[in-house]
Structures are given as structure tokens and as C-alpha cells.
Amino acid sequence: MTEPRPRHCATCGRALNPREVYYRFNLVLEGEQDVLDSGDEAEDGDRDALAELVQRLEDGPEDASELEDQVHWERAGVVCSACRIVVVRMLDEGAATPRPH
């Protein structure tokens, strides 16, 4: 009887137990720019968080099918429940209004 290939979390690289709940993600980053040479700059915190997320996903065990271009980056995979919390929090912080915690 052939065992299914164990899944690995895309961010921490941990092998997932078949009985464990995992979360499938599909992340597409497309480069866009609404205004050229705008004086306003996004908060560095947001950008750094996203860059770090991308880096962690790129370092993941799943092969990238093809890195087409810098303007289009796409990755699909699964993350474990622990990493899901980190990813959701990271992306939420950029969009949500800051609230006291």
C-alpha cells in the first residue's frame, strides 16, 4: 500500500501529519503602480512584512513552477495551522486599521 507523499508547510518546512489540519493557499503578487513619483510612501512595516513573507515562501520546499517576472509572482501550497496564524496576522496588519491590542 503506497503512502501519500507527506505535505510540507510552505513557510516552516515542517512535514505535516496526515491527520493534521492544514491550510491551502494561493498567493499571487502582481506589480502595480497607480501614481508615478508619488511623494507618499507606504509604511515600511507593511512592505517589509510582505517581503519577508515572500522570502519565506520562496525558501519553502515546494518547487516554483516558474518565476515569470518581477511583476507577476505566484505560489500555491499549504501551511500548517501555526504558520497560518502568522501569515494571516501579517497580511491583516497591512490592511486593517491599527487597533490597540
Ligand SMILES: [Zn+2]
Ligand atoms: Zn508551518
